[in-house]
Amino acid sequence: MIPKTTSTLQDAIRLLYIFVTGAKLLENHPDGYPGHFDGKAKLHAMDFWVRYPDFLAFELLNRYERDDDDRYFDLAKAIIDDQEPDLRSNPMIRYRFGAFEDLNESLSILISKGLIITDGEKSNGKIKHYDYYVTSAAYALIETATKEHPILEWYEKRSRLVKEISGDLGGTALKDLQYKHMEYANTSLGTVIPSIKEEVKRRINQILVAND
Template identity: 60%
Template sequence: MRYPDFLAYELLNKYDETGEEKYLLKAESIIEDQEPDLRSIPMIRYRFGAFENLHESLSLLVSKGLVYRDGNKSDETIKAYYYYITPLSVQLVEDVTAEFPSLAWYDERAKLVKEIAGSLGGSALKERQYKHMSYATTQLGTQIPSIKNEVINRLKALNRAK
C-alpha cells in the first residue's frame, strides 16, 4: 500500500499470468487516479529490504487497546513479538469508515494486496521485490524509488497490443 506503483506492477504481472482483465483495469485505475503521486509513503532500503521501525507506531496501538502483543519466549528471552488486532480495533475501523467513507480505500487496498500476495510470507515477498532491478539496486540507506513510469510504459504496451 505504501508504493501504489509497485502494486500496479504486480497487478500487471498477475494480468500477464492469468489474463484476467480485472487486474489490468485495477492497475490502470491506480495510475489514472495518480496514486503513486498522492498516496506513496516512501521507505528506506536497509540491509534486508524496505525498513521502518514499527515499535513506536505499534506501542501506540497497544496502549490504546487496538492491538495485542504476545512475545515468543525461549529461555526467558523474547525471540519475536506477534501482534494481533482486537475487537475494539475492528469496531473502530468500521465506525471511522462509516463516518469517513474515503478511508475505505485502505481496506480495499489491503484486500487487493492480500489477493496479490496470496499465501506468500514475508521472505517470499521480499524475494519477489528483489527481482525488480530498481528495488534491488537501490543504495542502502536511501529511499526506494518510484517505478510509476515503468508501469505507465507497460500499460501503453499492453494497450497497443490489444
Template identity: 45%
Template sequence: METRSYYLDAIRLLFIFVAGGEPPTGANSEGASLVFAGNTRLCAFDFWMRYPDYLADELLERFDQTGDKAYLTLAEKIFSSEEPDLRRFPMIRWRFGAYERMDDALSILLSRGLIRIGGRKLVDTVLETDFFVMPKAIQTTTDIISEYPTLQWYIDRANLVADIANGRGGAALKKRQYQRIEYADTALGEIIPSITNDVLNRLEEKLNRVAT
C-alpha cells in the same frame, strides 16, 4: 522540520492487520479475532500500500498469470488517479528490504487495546513477531469508515494488497519485492526509488495488446 501523523500511520497499519490477518490458533491467541504473522510480512504489506507503482507492477504480473482483466483495470486506475505522485510514502531499504520503525504507530494501537503483540520466534533466521488483532480493532475499522468515508481507500487498498500477497509469508514477499532491480540495487539506508515510468510503459503495452 519533518512533520507526520503517527495516527494516520496507525490507521494504515490497523487496516493492514485486519485485511491480512488469519484465524488464530494456539493458546497465546486467546481473545484475538485474527493473527497477523510477522513484522517482515507487515513491512512487505506496508511497502505495497505506500508504493502504488510497485503494487501496479504486481497487478500486471497477476494479469499475466491469470488473464483476468480486472487486475489490468486496477493497475490503470492507480495511474489515472495519479497515485504514484499523490499517495507515495517513501521507505528506506534495510537489511531485509523496505523498512521503517513502527513503534509509535503500534503503541497507539496497543494503548487502545486494538492489538496485542505476541512472543518473538525465529523464522528463516529472522526474529518475527505475531500481532493479535482484537475484536475491538475490527469494529474500529468499521467505525472509522462510517465517520470518515474518505478513508475507504485504506481498507480497499489493504484488501487488495492482501489479495496480491496471496497467503505468502514475510520471507516470500520480500523475495518477490527484491526481484525488482530498482528495489534490490537501492543502497542500505537509502530511499527505494519509484518505478512509475517503467510500469506505466508496461501497462500501456498490455492495454494496447488487449484492445487489438
C-alpha cells in the same frame, strides 16, 4: 533519514487497516482474539505495497499476465490514471532485509488502545519472530471509522487488495517477491526506494497496444 509525509497517528491508522484485513481469522483463541497477523516482516512487506502504489501496480500487471485476468490490468491502470504514485506514495528506506521504517511509535498507539496485542518467539533473550493478535475492538473501530469517515475507505480497499495479492505468503516470501524488481533490489542500503511510475506507464501502454 527521509522527511516524514505522514504523522504517527496516520501511520497507526494505516497499519490498523493492514492488521485487520491481513489477519487470519481465529475460531478458538484462549484469550478470545479474533485475528492473528504473522510477523513484522509481513507487516513491512504489506505496508510497502500500500505506500508504493506504483510497485503494487507492477505486481498487478504480473498477475494479469500470469492469470489472464483483466481485473488486475484495470486495477493497475486505475492506480496510474488516478495519479496515485504522485498523490499517495509514502517513501521507505531500503535496509538489509528490504523496505523498512521504524513503526514502533505507531504500533505503541495501537497496543496502548487495546487494538493489537503483541507476542513473540524469543531466542537468547531477543524476539526473533513477532505475532500480532487483532482484538474485537480493532475490527469494530475499523468498521465504524470507515462508515463515519468515507475518506478512510481507500485504506480499507487498498489493504484488502494487498491482502489478496499477498495471499498466504509469509513476510520473507513477500519480500523475495518484491526483490525481484531490479529497482528495488538495486537501491543502495540506507537510501530511498525510488518510484517506478514511468516504467509501469510504459508497461501499461505496451499491453494496450498489443491488445488493440
